[in-house]
Amino acid sequence: MKTFSELGVSDIFIKALKENNIISPTEIQIKSIPFLIEHGTDFIGQAQTGTGKTAAFGLPLLQAIHPENDAVQALILSPTRELGQQIAKQLFKFTKYAPKKIFVECVYGGAYIEDQIKALKRPTHIVVATPGRLLDLLERKALSIGKIKTIVLDEADEMLSMGFKKELDSILMQTNGKRSTWLFSATMPQGIKSIIKTYMSPTAFRIEADRLNVINKDIEHQYVLCDQEEKMAILFHFLKTQGANRGIIFCRTKANAQDLALQLTEKNIAAGAIHGDLLQKERDKVMRAFKNKKLKILIATDIAARGLDIESLAYVVHFHVPEKKEYYTHRSGRTARAGKTGLSLSFVSQKELPDLKSLSRDLGFMMKEVPR
Secondary structure (H helix, E strand, O other), rough: OOOOOOOOOOOHHHHHHOOOOOOEEEEEEEEHHHHHHHHHOOOEEEOOOOHHHHHHHHHHHHHHHOOOOOOEEEEEEEEEEEHHHHHHHHHHHHHOOOOOOOEEEEOOOOHHHHHHHHHHHHOOEEEOOOOHHHHHHHHHHHOOOOOOEEEEEHHHHEEEEOOHHHHHHHHHHHHHOOOOOEEEEEOOOOOHHHHHHHHHHOOOOOOOOOOHHHOOOOOEEEEEEEHHHHHHHHHHHHHHOOOOOOOOEEEEHHHHHHHHHHHHHHHHOOEEEEEOOOOOHHHHHHHHHHHEEEEEEEEEEOOOOOOOOOOOEEEEEEEEEEOOOOHHHHHOOOHHHHHHEEEEEEEOOOHHHHHHHHHHHHOOOOEEOOOO
């Protein structure tokens, strides 16, 4: 097993990693960190959420920063506010023992832009941003990205599926020819291939994390065969068996998520929903209540759940089977974190069962049917 030291990571960062219980590098870190530290040129990494991507690009990025230079030297683009905040928080933890302070600023929509403009007037070495808010700040001349050496596109496929293609084009055009691009994506749809072809070197270094390691081995995968009208009764029974355990229930649409939250609340079950129609302050309120354990259950759509980082979740319920294969990975990866075990339970109809079994074959895990 490789160590972070063998990958070329500096001792000051290794000390902080150990403090955060990050001891052994993951596969994507082993495959990407040596190249990104040594060369740092255009890079394409295919890996799912929960495989350690933030450290894979974050450690080489931090090592390349010149703290004495106050200019923005690197830009990390993220599809959601939560993921952006999570990245910034992790980078901050990694820099605890850096001899000179490395400043990271996170900017996103749904927060007062004036406060972010004020924050960016301080020395800032790395900016973590959602694409729309970054463009707003660039238009207001609150930020200059003319001297950046590296752009990281994290969860690039999600940025496209959330409709950020135009913003990404604008940002990449503004910095074209002056920077290296590090692209991380779970999947490689046509839109991503187009970005690679247009803005990245044809000799970009490519790696792929072994997809059989994508699903955490500490997750138990189960399914219940049921029709739509039976799901509610089965869910109530399951929740009773879970006692004080906390978890996330995934729905396919915003309306499904709202409706389910209402039905659970009426049964005196402490649940809250997050979906795309919520205002940012409403979403923050639900997330705060869940993190503070005032809510036992979070109900979410796939897009709304991106970037969530919540500890100690005992289970994930797929109230509706995910539309895409990678959504199953993203959903299941919310449980069994930091060495704990977890349960991923799918509610599936007879008609959907072949798709679920094919998904388990493709992703390399066993599924067990549980009696109702």
